Amino acid sequence: MLEDVKTNYYKDNDRFYISVDCIIFGFHKEELNLLLIKRNFNPCKGNWSLVGGFLNKEESLDQTAQRVLRELTGLDNVFMEQVGSFGAIDRDPGERVVSTAYYALINIEDYDPELAMLHNAHWVKLSELPPLIFDHKQMVDKALRRLKRQVTNQSIGYNLLPKLFTLSQFQQMYEAILGKSLDKRNFRKKVAEMEFLEKTDEKDKLCSKRGAYLYRFTEMDD
Amino acid sequence: MLEDVKTNYYKDNDRFYISVDCIIFGFHKEELNLLLIKRNFNPCKGNWSLVGGFLNKEESLDQTAQRVLRELTGLDNVFMEQVGSFGAIDRDPGERVVSTAYYALINIEDYDPELAMLHNAHWVKLSELPPLIFDHKQMVDKALRRLKRQVTNQSIGYNLLPKLFTLSQFQQMYEAILGKSLDKRNFRKKVAEMEFLEKTDEKDKLCSKRGAYLYRFTEMDD
DNA sequence: GCAAAAGTGTTACTTCTACACCCATGA
């Protein structure tokens, strides 16, 4: 009976490769960066692409995304969110592959450069994005639109920053994400009302002579 | 060489069934409704589910969604948008299937009741949603959240209404989507600034004795 | 002493919200 069901309901249908592509954002020197692969393997050897991987039987889609990120950066428990699925017939000229895009926010200081080098991965400024293979540019665009929306509505930005940071850094991150400059006083006024931000007693003296108070996030994702 | 690539890069990976599930919203009697299937087939015969279908080799994901909707309603060129993909390992207990959800907005008057009957499909009030199979409830919830967001930011609501409609109907639709009542004067103030809304000379005398002016949308999705 | 980044309030403007009454008509 169960076999019967499978025959009727599933077996006549086609099966497909499913992949996950990760848009990995980092924040460095007042700019958003993406961790991209300079492919030293086929297909599209020599071209730039997002990090990707195939769905395995033993994984959920979300788990695949986490694995792909972990394999490249060594990081676990990172903010990640599904962006959408891309299913055009010839999106991958090699084979029919349906891909689901995820975006991740990481603190550039935290990732493992050795692992990245192993995969031939490089941080690339968003403003200097090279041509990407397949529909990866679309994925990036969609992820960026979501990121812009989410950073204003929610408190996800902290994933891009170190544990302690100055308000100037915080503002620069917002400016990098939104792609526009913000008024310092208005920004700080809004920040003052964020109850998940906490001023510490420590000062950062690296970026300025006077020194700026360091802040941290209280509500960590637990 | 190309074969070589395929061997290395694709062939070792698993392949999966991919399905599309459609959350079909309609608006009727001041309420949002969903077009659901009372399954007269296995798996989960006798239970309620969204309309779904499997991805075929010859279709993109979007095309599958359109086909599924067309097969059930007879409608084409309908507002549809991807909601997200669901890839938990055991979401479908019968087989491993990764499903992408789409939501559609249709005018209940337009669909083909014969086709629906053939599929054992019924309009169900959102307020009286029965238990759904698999993760279909999650899909509905996610679609509804998106719908709420989009209806306020964009002008997608018209897909639920007939060509001509009164402002009261229009408001009721918003109220149904947002799940809360709105102030009539504030609503009309906002409506007056929607440049895609056009007042006609005609009046609807069915709903009230005085009669209400009928409106239509100018910017159709072309 | 000066360059460089840190820090700090007020005002105008726009948007949002709350709220109550008259109108036209069919029954």
Next chain:
DNA sequence: TCATGGGTGTAGAAGTAACACTTTTGC
């Protein structure tokens, strides 16, 4: 004539946007 839904404006509150100067300190 009255019950029903259609239609209209205003005032206070909240939020957003524009704007400039003083402070600290390493060099």
